[in-house]
Amino acid sequence: MTGPPPSPGGDSPGRRTVIRLQDVHKVYHMGGTRVPALAGVTLSIHEGAFWAITGPSGSGKSTMLNLLGCLDRPTHGRYLLNGQDVGALSDDALSELRLRELGFVFQSFNLIPQLTVQENIELPLFYLGWDSAESAQRAGELADMVGLADRLEHRPTELSGGEQQRVAIARALANDPAVILADEPTGNLDSATGTQIMQLLAELNRGGKTIAMVTHETEIAAHAGHHLRLRDGHIDAIEGGD
Amino acid sequence: MRRLRIARNIRLGIKTLLVHKLRSLLTVLGVVFGVGSVISMLGVGEGASREALGQIRKLGSNNIILRATKPVEDEQASAERVLMSMYGLLYEDEQRIRETMSSAVQRTVPVKQVREQGRLGERAIELRVLGTTAGWFDLVNRRVVAGRVLSQRDVDQRAAVCVLTEHGARRLLATRHTIGELIRIGGNCLQVIGIVRSEQSGGSIQTPDQHVDAYIPLDLAREQYGDMTIRRSAGASERELVELHMILVQVCSTDQVRPTAKAIEWMLKRFHKKEDYRIDVPLALLRQAEATKHTFNIVLGSIAGISLLVGGIGIMNIMLASVTERTREIGIRRAIGAKRRQIIGQFLIETVVLSTVGGLIGTGVGMMTPWLITYFAGMPTVVPVYAIVLSLGISVGVGILFGLYPAVRAARLDPIVALRHE
Numbered sequence: 001m002t003g004p005p006p007s008p009g010g011d012s013p014g015r016r017t018v019i020r021l022q023d024v025h026k027v028y029h030m031g032g033t034r035v036p037a038l039a040g041v042t043l044s045i046h047e048g049a050f051w052a053i054t055g056p057s058g059s060g061k062s063t064m065l066n067l068l069g070c071l072d073r074p075t076h077g078r079y080l081l082n083g084q085d086v087g088a089l090s091d092d093a094l095s096e097l098r099l100r101e102l103g104f105v106f107q108s109f110n111l112i113p114q115l116t117v118q119e120n121i122e123l124p125l126f127y128l129g130w131d132s133a134e135s136a137q138r139a140g141e142l143a144d145m146v147g148l149a150d151r152l153e154h155r156p157t158e159l160s161g162g163e164q165q166r167v168a169i170a171r172a173l174a175n176d177p178a179v180i181l182a183d184e185p186t187g188n189l190d191s192a193t194g195t196q197i198m199q200l201l202a203e204l205n206r207g208g209k210t211i212a213m214v215t216h217e218t219e220i221a222a223h224a225g226h227h228l229r230l231r232d233g234h235i236d237a238i239e240g241g242d
Numbered sequence: 243m244r245r246l247r248i249a250r251n252i253r254l255g256i257k258t259l260l261v262h263k264l265r266s267l268l269t270v271l272g273v274v275f276g277v278g279s280v281i282s283m284l285g286v287g288e289g290a291s292r293e294a295l296g297q298i299r300k301l302g303s304n305n306i307i308l309r310a311t312k313p314v315e316d317e318q319a320s321a322e323r324v325l326m327s328m329y330g331l332l333y334e335d336e337q338r339i340r341e342t343m344s345s346a347v348q349r350t351v352p353v354k355q356v357r358e359q360g361r362l363g364e365r366a367i368e369l370r371v372l373g374t375t376a377g378w379f380d381l382v383n384r385r386v387v388a389g390r391v392l393s394q395r396d397v398d399q400r401a402a403v404c405v406l407t408e409h410g411a412r413r414l415l416a417t418r419h420t421i422g423e424l425i426r427i428g429g430n431c432l433q434v435i436g437i438v439r440s441e442q443s444g445g446s447i448q449t450p451d452q453h454v455d456a457y458i459p460l461d462l463a464r465e466q467y468g469d470m471t472i473r474r475s476a477g478a479s480e481r482e483l484v485e486l487h488m489i490l491v492q493v494c495s496t497d498q499v500r501p502t503a504k505a506i507e508w509m510l511k512r513f514h515k516k517e518d519y520r521i522d523v524p525l526a527l528l529r530q531a532e533a534t535k536h537t538f539n540i541v542l543g544s545i546a547g548i549s550l551l552v553g554g555i556g557i558m559n560i561m562l563a564s565v566t567e568r569t570r571e572i573g574i575r576r577a578i579g580a581k582r583r584q585i586i587g588q589f590l591i592e593t594v595v596l597s598t599v600g601g602l603i604g605t606g607v608g609m610m611t612p613w614l615i616t617y618f619a620g621m622p623t624v625v626p627v628y629a630i631v632l633s634l635g636i637s638v639g640v641g642i643l644f645g646l647y648p649a650v651r652a653a654r655l656d657p658i659v660a661l662r663h664e
Contacts, residue, residue: 069577095576095579095582098578104577112574113571
């Protein structure tokens with residue numbers, strides 16, 4: 001496959017830890033009452049792993065993904081992303097971390113409607129300060145990889161749901177992130193298209209990408225090598241752990 | 243690198259604004275009309291005031307113009323068919339000014355007006371002739387079109403010569419070939435020796451040579467035509483006895499103008515029983531015109547401020563709506579790694595693009611309107627460069643000022659909440 005150079009050591013025994021959660025708590029305050037969303041989660045995700053995070057609604061899946069995505073900071077405990085302590089970072093530093101280390105794939109694709117496919121894929125590169133020729137070339141390669149090389153000039157609304165999600169995946173890969181975070185990536189797709197998207201993610205994982213995916217469908221979770229089940233903010237079960 | 247980023251940001255901003263073409267256009271209209279009206283009003287105002295100032299300067303800033311005016315009581319008396327009205331400036335007045343104020347007054351030019359039938363060849367027409375001295379042509383400095391003007395010798399010798407104004411030449415159908423020919427004015431034959439330009443432009447300020455057809459030596463006028471004029475109108479005859487219709491006083495220096503005018507006024511008041519004269523001080527008019535212009539500019543500035551404020555509020559309103567509408571986009575950008583200041587930059591650039599485009603279109607409109615006014619209404623207009631620079635600068639400023647709040651609001655959004663926004 002083309003695209004970002006695969007991370008080294010995907011199969012070496014002493015694999016690097018990309019994500020490390022140590023006794024992570026997250027408490028929300030709603031009208032004076034404390035609502036614990038995560039209560040002491042400890043987890044390590046190694047480079048090149050594919051994790052599915054499942055659980056019933058209210059189990060803390062979304063909170064977990066927001067924390068992993070550096071969109072939020074833990075109330076208590078430590079989160080190390082590529083060795084950096086997320087809890088201690090400023091808003092700007094968190095933005096920088098997301099820009100360099102993370103790629104997001106959302107349930108509702110979240111492409112920017114007034115931009116073309118190419119411009120959507122280029123978005124992270126724009127914030128990274130790449131010049132337009134370089135980013136155009138990279139966007140072309142990524143579109144080719146997800147099979148949309150002929151749609152570069154199209155607007156998101158002119159694409160099918162599956163195609164939009166492919167664009168979103170291409171965008172998530174543009175900055176060659178350490179981790180791809182996927183939030184119900186097949187939730188808005190029919191099952192056939194959903195399977196194609198999962199195959200694409202699995203292929204990326206085989207190429208060395210670390211992926212963490214939140215889903216409530218067990219079939220979809222089965223595509224991942226590791227499975228974390230949450231219940232009431234606690235880890236209920238880990239399957240296929242390393 | 244950084245400049246490149248800004249250029250890309252601007253391109254992106256324009257693209258985003260073009261998504262909602264009609265909305266962007268309507269948003270921009272406020273600034274367009276604001277800037278447009280400011281520039282066109284400044285253009286019209288500047289044109290009018292320049293014309294006024296130019297006319298006043300033509301009167302000479304070191305000059306004082308005394309004119310004979312018919313007093314109000316005589317005006318009423320003439321309605322009752324009184325035989326004769328006597329008023330106006332006297333030969334003595336001129337002499338007194340010349341002799342008693344010799345330190346401040348450089349020269350005085352007495353002027354006597356004669357209305358007589360004029361005849362050149364077949365053409366006969368009533369002329370307004372001024373009897374004056376050679377000094378007139380120094381004080382009322384106009385280009386000599388052909389021939390020459392009255393000399394001191396002509397005046398001293400009461401030579402039977404006359405100088406036509408362009409206005410008079412046109413009315414008499416005289417050309418440069420008329421010079422040397424004889425013209426009949428009343429009962430006398432005079433030789434045409436030259437043609438001079440005359441200032442005929444209208445407006446509120448009356449130039450001394452307005453509607454004048456010809457000039458002749460003062461003493462000739464006095465001797466041949468006398469001080470009495472008989473005007474016949476609608477069957478009634480009206481007799482007037484006026485010695486001098488006008489006295490031009492040239493003062494040595496500008497700062498002597500006001501005291502001299504005061505002194506003349508005091509003197510005339512003493513020797514005239516009625517107020518049958520008027521004192522025009524071009525310098526005072528000039529000051530007044532400048533003060534008026536200043537006031538006008540302040541009023542205009544306030545209107546400009548208000549209209550641009552309204553335009554700015556319009557932009558802010560739309561940008562706030564845009565921020566709400568694009569909450570999810572903001573969330574996406576933040577999730578991807580855009581910093582707060584980059585979001586602020588993005589929205590600020592959009593507003594500045596809007597207001598600048600508005601400013602540019604407004605400048606176009608603002609320059610077109612005065613041109614059209616000049617073209618169709620014949621009013622002089624001048625669009626000053628400072629008006630354009632100022633308006634454009636202010637419209638950019640309006641963009642920044644009114645864009646800042648929506649942009650900061652966009653940047654303050656919590657990315658998690660923004661991403662969930664429908």
